[in-house]
Amino acid sequence: MHEMGIVSGILTASVDSARRMDAVRINEIRVRIGELTEIVDEALHFAFEALSPGTLAEGAVLIVERVSGRSECVECGASFNHGRFDVACPACESYFCTLVEGRELEIESIDVDLPESKEGGDET
């Protein structure tokens, strides 16, 4: 249960970025979480509901995108998706594979409201 720590990381980074833009509100936070990390979605949302009130992200929607495990075989070059088990190359059965994706703990983007005075300039 370290989702509290993860969510406080998400909030700190999002709120800092939003402040730098003088945003008045964060509407949405998108995160990418690898399937090979120890993060549970429900606990993440629970922690977000507990920690976000009183911050710029109060009322924001937390969107969690899951990234499946993917490795590349060092010997035959095959790229393949996998879960936690059976990480050997399905093409040549080699165990010498490099993990490419699946351990992400990343904030992808935030959606913010800017104060009215700034909105015009930033809209395309």
Add this chain to the structure above:
Amino acid sequence: MRVDLSQPILDRNERFAAANRALFDEHQVFVLDVLASPGAGKTSTILATIAALRDRYRIAVIEGDIASDIDAQRIKAQGVPAVQINTGGACHLESDMIRRAVDTLEIADIDLLIVENVGNLVCPTDFDLGEHAKVMILSVPEGHDKPYKYPNIFARAEAIVLNKYDTLPVFDFDEAEFREVVHRLNPRVPVFPLSATKGQGVDAWAEWLIGRIESQWAVRRPQGD
């Protein structure tokens, strides 16, 4: 307005971890992060490792626990510098805690720094401390099916110690099945059956650790002509 951030959630932890690693590399301090459940024998294994390697390396230990300094006292009783970190409820160590603990040690007098993480098979795996290797200890009484339930820690360990191996005859521990599932998760990981308190098997583990430490610095040493 959507703003692209693409930044690590554990940005702060990763920055401290990178700084720790740079400090350890500068002083050639090899840092071993030891992960296991409560009661698997982390401290006993560390004590056995100290006994096996203290003539070769100057060793120090950082003990992570939710409360108390019982473990640090056990290490200090062997004449080895030890710092206790109390996380006060947190289930894992983070890289800034390591930095604060290291600041209380004489880093120039250390070759091998062993970090005993908080007893937990889940959370510590997601936090980089700036260590050179994470190893995990499973004890025979915990059962051979642990890798099915907590795969990540077995997948990420560079070596696995199978402790309390002397109790194998009295537990229903299927070693062949254990090795098979570990192999599926982490095909190249070595497994060291040992009994930390009785001493059997410690030599093979200590030999692996020596090799791992030597290879860490061998790749960094400038090549001669």
